[in-house]
Amino acid sequence: MRTAVLAFAAGAIVVGAHNPLQARQGASTQTSFAFSLATTDSTAIPLASIVSNAPSQATQTLRTTFAPGTIPTGVSGAPPLPNAALLVPSNYPALDVVVPTDSPEVQQWIKDVATSGFAIPNITQTVAGGCPANLQAAADTTRCWWTCGGCVNSTDIVSCPDPLTWGSTFDDGPAPYTPNLLQFLEENNLRTTFFEVGSRVISRPLITQYQYMTNHQIAVHTWSHPSLTTLTNEQIIGELGWSKKIIKDVIGVTPTHFRPPFGVDRVRAIAAAMNLKTVIWTRISPEATFDTDDFDLASGVSTPSEVLQNWDHIKDNATVLKTGFILLEHDLFQQSVDIATGYIYPDALAHQPPFKIQTVIECMHKPLNDAYIETNDNSTNPVASGGAPALSPGASGSAQATGGGSGNSSSSNGKSAATCVAPPLALVFTFVLTMAFF
Numbered sequence: 001m002r003t004a005v006l007a008f009a010a011g012a013i014v015v016g017a018h019n020p021l022q023a024r025q026g027a028s029t030q031t032s033f034a035f036s037l038a039t040t041d042s043t044a045i046p047l048a049s050i051v052s053n054a055p056s057q058a059t060q061t062l063r064t065t066f067a068p069g070t071i072p073t074g075v076s077g078a079p080p081l082p083n084a085a086l087l088v089p090s091n092y093p094a095l096d097v098v099v100p101t102d103s104p105e106v107q108q109w110i111k112d113v114a115t116s117g118f119a120i121p122n123i124t125q126t127v128a129g130g131c132p133a134n135l136q137a138a139a140d141t142t143r144c145w146w147t148c149g150g151c152v153n154s155t156d157i158v159s160c161p162d163p164l165t166w167g168s169t170f171d172d173g174p175a176p177y178t179p180n181l182l183q184f185l186e187e188n189n190l191r192t193t194f195f196e197v198g199s200r201v202i203s204r205p206l207i208t209q210y211q212y213m214t215n216h217q218i219a220v221h222t223w224s225h226p227s228l229t230t231l232t233n234e235q236i237i238g239e240l241g242w243s244k245k246i247i248k249d250v251i252g253v254t255p256t257h258f259r260p261p262f263g264v265d266r267v268r269a270i271a272a273a274m275n276l277k278t279v280i281w282t283r284i285s286p287e288a289t290f291d292t293d294d295f296d297l298a299s300g301v302s303t304p305s306e307v308l309q310n311w312d313h314i315k316d317n318a319t320v321l322k323t324g325f326i327l328l329e330h331d332l333f334q335q336s337v338d339i340a341t342g343y344i345y346p347d348a349l350a351h352q353p354p355f356k357i358q359t360v361i362e363c364m365h366k367p368l369n370d371a372y373i374e375t376n377d378n379s380t381n382p383v384a385s386g387g388a389p390a391l392s393p394g395a396s397g398s399a400q401a402t403g404g405g406s407g408n409s410s411s412s413n414g415k416s417a418a419t420c421v422a423p424p425l426a427l428v429f430t431f432v433l434t435m436a437f438f
């Protein structure tokens with residue numbers, strides 16, 4: 001195994017990212033990089049070839065597809081695999097826009113949340129623009145807004161219990177390069193957790209089926225990837241509900257875990273009321289968050305050197321941490337997949353002491369069955385209970401009570417939701433959609 005010590009000089013770095021959460025890892029001051037990789041893969045795409053704004057590629061081919069009716073072998077008690085060819089897109093919301101709340105489905109989910117026994121805190125919606133645009137909300141500790149300040153609730157999953165265990169996660173797929181990532185993971189006998197966007201699942205259901213059938217964990221990441229805390233409660237319910245539904249319709253089972261785009265506050269209570277456990281990622285300090293910033297490679301907001309520098313810091317922090325960790329990566333773009341498969345994972349696999357790379361559910365010492373409502377026997381992964389009595393509509397803490405006091409998705413706050421997506425993300429979906437049509 002050879003050691004490659006790579007040093008790069010970088011020019012001006014654009015500040016601003018997919019993730020408006022916190023200062024990126026030294027981004028504004030960093031002018032040079034020095035990181036060491038335990039190994040490099042001779043077949044990896046050269047770093048210099050991982051460039052922003054690369055031309056759109058066709059969806060890569062899966063090794064195989066699974067016939068409808070196949071019984072999963074890794075998830076005991078799971079029903080036969082549904083027939084993805086029978087999906088009718090017109091039965092689902094439009095792609096990549098916040099779901100309407102007036103559909104019978106969403107109206108039913110709103111009722112379910114209202115009678116779930118979970119009290120939804122009366123917390124106003126945030127506005128687009130992240131922490132700088134929401135200073136009062138950011139300072140309000142009762143809101144426990146993870147995005148600005150890193151507040152976590154005891155119910156949030158932010159790490160794996162055992163040192164050196166790594167809850168591997170990829171967000172925003174399934175996407176054109178996801179098959180390449182799957183092939184790499186398979187060759188190395190690795191499993192990961194995919195937090196999937198419903199609009200992507202309905203576009204590439206066979207990829208989600210493949211991931212599920214090969215024992216990766218499928219989890220929810222909303223229907224349209226909005227900045228969740230900017231939405232009304234009803235919109236949040238709709239985003240989670242449709243995302244759960246499309247995944248169930250595609251793989252036959254419903255995820256029990258969820259990752260909130262752009263953070264959580266009251267969102268975690270709504271998720272809990274919908275039987276979804278909230279998973280974030282490890283954050284040691286504002287500077288040391290376990291986010292490689294791989295998302296921003298595609299737009300050029302981050303460079304490959306910067307991502308590997310971030311990884312190098314994360315790796316060193318992870319080595320001395322008293323717990324395991326959860327790392328955020330993305331499979332939405334070719335660049336993020338290339339850097340994961342060519343650099344980050346080969347380096348991680350050669351790391352001493354070794355990392356144990358697992359799905360989030362398994363790093364929590366739970367069987368894969370617990371990842372889905374229909375196969376969860378509630379023994380190792382008990383369903384959270386609200387405890388509180390059911391609330392009537394409009395009562396403080398009910399689903400109808402919050403969201404800037406309006407609780408109406410056609411309110412002005414709700415209207416702003418479509419524009420809440422940070423610019424790089426808006427680009428993403430244009431990009432993905434374009435590819436879906438060609």
Ligand SMILES: *[C@@H]1O[C@H](CO)[C@@H](O)[C@H](O)[C@H]1NC(C)=O
Pocket residue numbers: 153154155268269270272
């Ligand atoms: C957050 O934590 C508090 C106290 O630990 C708990 O009472 C509350 O139910 C939690 N909120 C959610 C949404 O789980």
Ligand SMILES: *[C@@H]1O[C@H](CO)[C@@H](O)[C@H](O)[C@H]1NC(C)=O
Pocket residue numbers: 025287288313314316317320
């Ligand atoms: C942890 O990460 C921070 C921020 O990237 C970095 O400055 C620090 O050196 C790292 N700690 C260790 C022990 O590597």
Ligand SMILES: *[C@@H]1O[C@H](CO)[C@@H](O)[C@H](O)[C@H]1NC(C)=O
Pocket residue numbers: 376377378383
């Ligand atoms: C697990 O809990 C859910 C929700 O309360 C319930 O619907 C389901 O029947 C339970 N499963 C078992 C095997 O008890």
Ligand SMILES: *[C@@H]1O[C@H](CO)[C@@H](O)[C@H](O)[C@H]1NC(C)=O
Pocket residue numbers: 122123124394395396397401402404405
């Ligand atoms: C929710 O809080 C707002 C202030 O932030 C307040 O105006 C409103 O009356 C509260 N709603 C309920 C139902 O308590």
Ligand SMILES: *[C@@H]1O[C@H](CO)[C@@H](O)[C@H](O)[C@H]1NC(C)=O
Pocket residue numbers: 408409410411
């Ligand atoms: C929601 O707000 C819109 C516009 O303010 C109004 O026309 C509509 O009746 C409201 N819907 C509900 C259910 O309150």
